[in-house]
Amino acid sequence: MEDLLSYNQKFVEEKRYESYQAEKYPAKKLAILTCMDARLTTMLPAALGLSNGDAIIIKNAGALVHGETGGEMHSLLVAIYELGVTRVLVVGHTDCGVQGMTPEHIRRDMEKRIGKGQNWEEAQQLLNRMENALYGFQQVEQSVEDTVAFLRRHPFIPGDIELYGMVIDSVTGKLTPVCEEKGQEKRVQEGESVR
Numbered sequence: 001m002e003d004l005l006s007y008n009q010k011f012v013e014e015k016r017y018e019s020y021q022a023e024k025y026p027a028k029k030l031a032i033l034t035c036m037d038a039r040l041t042t043m044l045p046a047a048l049g050l051s052n053g054d055a056i057i058i059k060n061a062g063a064l065v066h067g068e069t070g071g072e073m074h075s076l077l078v079a080i081y082e083l084g085v086t087r088v089l090v091v092g093h094t095d096c097g098v099q100g101m102t103p104e105h106i107r108r109d110m111e112k113r114i115g116k117g118q119n120w121e122e123a124q125q126l127l128n129r130m131e132n133a134l135y136g137f138q139q140v141e142q143s144v145e146d147t148v149a150f151l152r153r154h155p156f157i158p159g160d161i162e163l164y165g166m167v168i169d170s171v172t173g174k175l176t177p178v179c180e181e182k183g184q185e186k187r188v189q190e191g192e193s194v195r
């Protein structure tokens with residue numbers, strides 16, 4: 001942490017931030033839902049030719065949407081209704097750590113890390129409530145397609161929002177389009193989740 005703060009002090013003192021200054025409204029009216037994988041931090045914007053301020057980038061494990069009111073939806077709705085986004089791009093990637101993930105696997109890892117101490121019963125109850133959020137996917141292309149279709153059906157995503165899905169190669173940065181949804185009027189059923 002000291003190294004990070006030391007670097008930051010020089011960054012500010014030397015006014016290196018000036019090359020990153022931008023408006024809060026994304027210049028390309030684009031929001032990207034993608035994975036939190038560290039390999040994509042600079043590769044994805046570079047592979048898309050994006051500069052700071054061009055797009056809103058929302059990241060989570062697997063580029064998934066967990067329910068109609070979760071954090072991903074909150075961010076997308078703010079991007080659309082408050083920040084002028086007109087296009088949403090869902091980007092999954094090859095070699096994703098969420099591929100093949102199951103709640104059982106996470107439970108085993110949690111038990112090893114936190115043990116079965118005094119809070120284990122409470123932790124088990126919380127895990128039961130969030131089990132749907134602990135599923136991964138089997139095929140990244142299908143996961144991206146499912147997420148785009150879910151967004152199209154969501155009652156708060158306007159019909160004029162353009163939705164796209166792509167998969168990026170986490171080594172080369174090559175983008176492969178997998179789906180596109182424009183102007184369809186399907187809707188999410190109450191309580192539905194993409195998983």
